[in-house]
Amino acid sequence: MGESSEVVLLGTFGSSYCKRVELALKLKGIPYAYVEEDLTNKSDLLLRSNPVHRKVPVLLHNGHPICESLLILEYIDEYWSHAPKLLPEDPYTRSQIRFWADFYDQKVRLASYLVLKTKGKDQDKAREDLAEVLRVFEEGIQRDFPTKSPFFNGENLSFLGVVIGTNACHYQAFEEAIGKITDPQRNELFFSWVDELKAHPLMRENLPPHDKLVAKMKAKFFQTPKVAV
Ligand SMILES: N[C@@H](CCC(=O)N[C@@H](CS)C(=O)NCC(=O)O)C(=O)O
Known part of the structure; x- marks a missing residue:
């Protein structure tokens, strides 16, 4: 799948939900920008991107939001399907x-x-x-x-x-x-x-x-x- 992508991660310090997404991006060698959210004063971008749960992490891929960390990991592995793979084939x-x-x-x-x-x-x-x-x-x-x-x-x-x-x-x-x-x-x-x-x-x-x-x-x-x- 596509190589030229804009990838932005909305996260917060110390959250292991966010860290798992960062680690997956690093493992796959995908460049990304990190935006630190203040959860006591959530940004409009976060509220717009995750209107259901209003939580981080949110991955913005070419402007499209993906929410829920486990689903984000699956998305990363599917879109950037090159090795190393996170999930097995079977x-x-x-x-x-x-x-x-x-x-x-x-x-x-x-x-x-x-x-x-x-x-x-x-x-x-x-x-x-x-x-x-x-x-x-x-x-x-x-x-x-x-x-x-x-x-x-x-x-x-x-x-x-x-x-x-x-x-x-x-x-x-x-x-x-x-x-x-x-x-x-x-x-x-x-x-x-x-x-x-x-x-x-x-x-x-x-x-x-x-x-x-x-x-x-x-x-x-x-x-x-x-x-x-
Ligand atoms: N099930 C979610 C949990 C994410 C989550 O709980 N995020 C926390 C930070 S660790 C959050 O954004 N909390 C803000 C709030 O609850 O208002 C996931 O896997 O992404």
């Missing part, structure tokens, strides 16, 4: 990858958000729930991908690697800001995958600066001052 394997990416967004992210938002006994319960959701993820990945890591495509990061890594690789910043999120001993396999993803140079390069992220998380979860989610 339709069944693609559906499995999409299933676990969706599971991660729906279940793992929600469970970790609840750990960040709660305190005391509620937080202990939220931590248990997160460990259980991660266990289901570990079991599912092992069952569905017994011979080949779904997080890499050869030397390159894959769709699932991008999705999981941009969210999980900076969990230490969350822990520094908020306290223990979960016990790596309980989900050793998951955290071994996170370590492998973090060892990838492009992943490391693309992670937000640790100290800046800690400061943002403190402000967000301790509400000093208020920062939009």
Whole structure:
């Protein structure tokens, strides 16, 4: 498909939804302009481009908006269909990858958000729930991908690697800001995958600066001052 394209990403600092799109663009070698959104004062461009959810990321491709990060990744892989591919060719394997990416967004992210938002006994319960959701993820990945890591495509990061890594690789910043999120001993396999993803140079390069992220998380979860989610 087309080579001469104008690509603009509307994003916000510290958002792993936005980081996954940036990482996919970098992996594919697609030049893009980045526009930082202030979510406490959303731009007209954002509101016009994503009138339904009013969220970032939004990818503007030759002026056409594409919303929802997982759908943006698929669009990138389909439009710029050259290697490295994010998704595999086989339709069944693609559906499995999409299933676990969706599971991660729906279940793992929600469970970790609840750990960040709660305190005391509620937080202990939220931590248990997160460990259980991660266990289901570990079991599912092992069952569905017994011979080949779904997080890499050869030397390159894959769709699932991008999705999981941009969210999980900076969990230490969350822990520094908020306290223990979960016990790596309980989900050793998951955290071994996170370590492998973090060892990838492009992943490391693309992670937000640790100290800046800690400061943002403190402000967000301790509400000093208020920062939009
Ligand atoms: N499901 C969306 C989630 C995006 C999302 O939650 N974006 C947050 C920033 S991390 C946002 O724009 N929040 C603004 C708001 O909720 O008003 C996706 O995958 O793109």
